[in-house]
Amino acid sequence: MKITVVGTGYVGLVSGTCFSELGNEVICVDKIEEKVNMLKGGDIPIYEPGLKELVQKNQAEGRLSFTTDLEDAVKKSEVVIIAVGTPSSESGAANMSYVYTVAEEVGQAIGSDFKVVVNKSTVPIGTAEEVKRIILEKNNTADVSVCSVPEFLREGSAVSDTFNPDRVIIGTECERARKTLIELHKPLTDQILLTDVRSSEMIKYASNAFLATKISFINEIANICDAYGADVVDVAKGMGLDDRIGPKFLQAGLGYGGSCFPKDTKALIHLAEEKAYEPQLLYAVKDINDRQYQRVIHQLNGIFGEDTKGLKVALLGLAFKPNTDDMRDAPSLKIIEEVTELGMEVVAYDPIAIERTQELIGDKINYAKNVTETLQDADVVILVTEWDEFKQLSPAAIKEQVRRPVVIDGRNVFDPNQMKEAGFIYHGVGRQV
Ligand SMILES: NC(=O)c1ccc[n+]([C@@H]2O[C@H](COP(=O)([O-])OP(=O)(O)OC[C@H]3O[C@@H](n4cnc5c(N)ncnc54)[C@H](O)[C@@H]3O)[C@@H](O)[C@H]2O)c1
Numbered sequence: 001m002k003i004t005v006v007g008t009g010y011v012g013l014v015s016g017t018c019f020s021e022l023g024n025e026v027i028c029v030d031k032i033e034e035k036v037n038m039l040k041g042g043d044i045p046i047y048e049p050g051l052k053e054l055v056q057k058n059q060a061e062g063r064l065s066f067t068t069d070l071e072d073a074v075k076k077s078e079v080v081i082i083a084v085g086t087p088s089s090e091s092g093a094a095n096m097s098y099v100y101t102v103a104e105e106v107g108q109a110i111g112s113d114f115k116v117v118v119n120k121s122t123v124p125i126g127t128a129e130e131v132k133r134i135i136l137e138k139n140n141t142a143d144v145s146v147c148s149v150p151e152f153l154r155e156g157s158a159v160s161d162t163f164n165p166d167r168v169i170i171g172t173e174c175e176r177a178r179k180t181l182i183e184l185h186k187p188l189t190d191q192i193l194l195t196d197v198r199s200s201e202m203i204k205y206a207s208n209a210f211l212a213t214k215i216s217f218i219n220e221i222a223n224i225c226d227a228y229g230a231d232v233v234d235v236a237k238g239m240g241l242d243d244r245i246g247p248k249f250l251q252a253g254l255g256y257g258g259s260c261f262p263k264d265t266k267a268l269i270h271l272a273e274e275k276a277y278e279p280q281l282l283y284a285v286k287d288i289n290d291r292q293y294q295r296v297i298h299q300l301n302g303i304f305g306e307d308t309k310g311l312k313v314a315l316l317g318l319a320f321k322p323n324t325d326d327m328r329d330a331p332s333l334k335i336i337e338e339v340t341e342l343g344m345e346v347v348a349y350d351p352i353a354i355e356r357t358q359e360l361i362g363d364k365i366n367y368a369k370n371v372t373e374t375l376q377d378a379d380v381v382i383l384v385t386e387w388d389e390f391k392q393l394s395p396a397a398i399k400e401q402v403r404r405p406v407v408i409d410g411r412n413v414f415d416p417n418q419m420k421e422a423g424f425i426y427h428g429v430g431r432q433v
Pocket residue numbers: 006007008009010011012029030031032035070083084085086098101102120121122123151152153154155259260
């Protein structure tokens with residue numbers, strides 16, 4: 001099959017490369033020339049395990065190419081996949097300008113042969129209809145079916161998630177498009193759910209909102225565990241043993257970040273409000289998340305009193321989660337903002353996200369080259385991202401470097417008892433020492 005993928009962010013690049021690996025001819029389009037040139041040279045603009053090798057292999061085998069020329073790519077393709085960003089706008093609604101610009105460009109390029117246009121970006125309910133309207137406005141002879149096939153990959157495991165999806169959702173109104181999209185996705189899974197377009201668009205928001213709800217739920221339970229002397233790790237384990245609950249997405253921490261959960265919960269809230277419905281549960285999910293990182297500040301105040309000025313903070317981890325250098329809505333940024341405001345000095349280390357952080361906040365903090373350098377003479381260690389490298393740290397190794405044995409463990413990585421035995425003041429999230 002001949003496919004154009006518009007947008008070479010995580011979703012466009014990973015799904016385009018995977019479709020190519022399955023034997024399709026894929027042209028990936030991006031409007032940023034620098035990105036396209038980088039990709040043509042076999043380099044990738046994001047950190048994603050296994051992706052670079054796969055891009056290089058498929059390029060070398062001649063099935064995967066990169067261009068800024070959307071018109072030419074669309075003309076050559078039967079399927080056009082839109083995978084551009086839908087970031088939050090001021091109101092919380094998804095900013096649809098990138099998707100609609102692509103729709104206009106596709107409309108100008110589409111000609112009169114039948115084409116299937118697929119929204120893979122996470123988009124508000126009703127977007128496929130709007131994209132079709134825009135295309136037809138540009139070319140009223142276009143023979144086009146606009147469908148919804150949402151993406152469920154996670155950053156850090158995007159390649160394996162794409163090759164082994166739990167399910168593929170195909171939302172279409174047209175038999176021809178349905179047949180094409182089943183053929184395209186069949187090699188990936190038997191678990192294909194066919195729906196109408198609007199339900200497919202909603203499945204994506206509902207799935208992310210549900211996962212965000214699980215996280216805010218366990219964070220709320222952790223905060224109550226703190227107050228009553230229970231241990232949230234055991235509580236989550238005990239809950240997760242019930243098949244109806246399941247063990248996943250019950251890790252208490254500093255709240256969810258990243259490019260999806262924060263923006264998609266806000267977008268769903270906005271969609272509900274637009275129809276005069278007050279989504280009370282989603283408000284609570286968002287509020288709990290907005291507050292969760294502040295427990296670090298309360299813990300700092302609890303340990304050091306109001307006198308935090310000049311304290312040296314060793315910050316372990318910057319990325320919103322391990323195995324990515326994505327800093328979008330990373331809790332580390334909010335913590336940095338507050339602790340520097342309180343006059344503390346921050347030295348941070350992340351195995352791969354330092355460059356991205358520097359682009360965002362420059363020299364607001366100091367950056368270390370490794371863990372040892374980060375910990376040196378620290379008054380307090382704050383663990384923000386659960387990289388394996390940090391999980392392997394022993395209390396003794398930390399103690400050797402720091403000035404004061406104080407650890408705030410925002411991801412419950414360390415064993416509270418070992419920390420206590422080693423003489424640390426230790427605070428996890430909903431953990432008992
Ligand atoms: N990142 C994820 O893990 C993930 C997972 C599932 C779904 N999604 C959804 O997929 C969509 C894309 O997310 P992302 O993280 O890959 O986005 P991104 O912001 O990382 O990348 C989007 C790319 O699209 C390009 N682009 C924008 N307008 C263009 C145009 N007119 N022509 C050509 N290229 C254009 C940009 O230059 C950029 O390279 C979003 O809606 C997101 O919510 C993301």
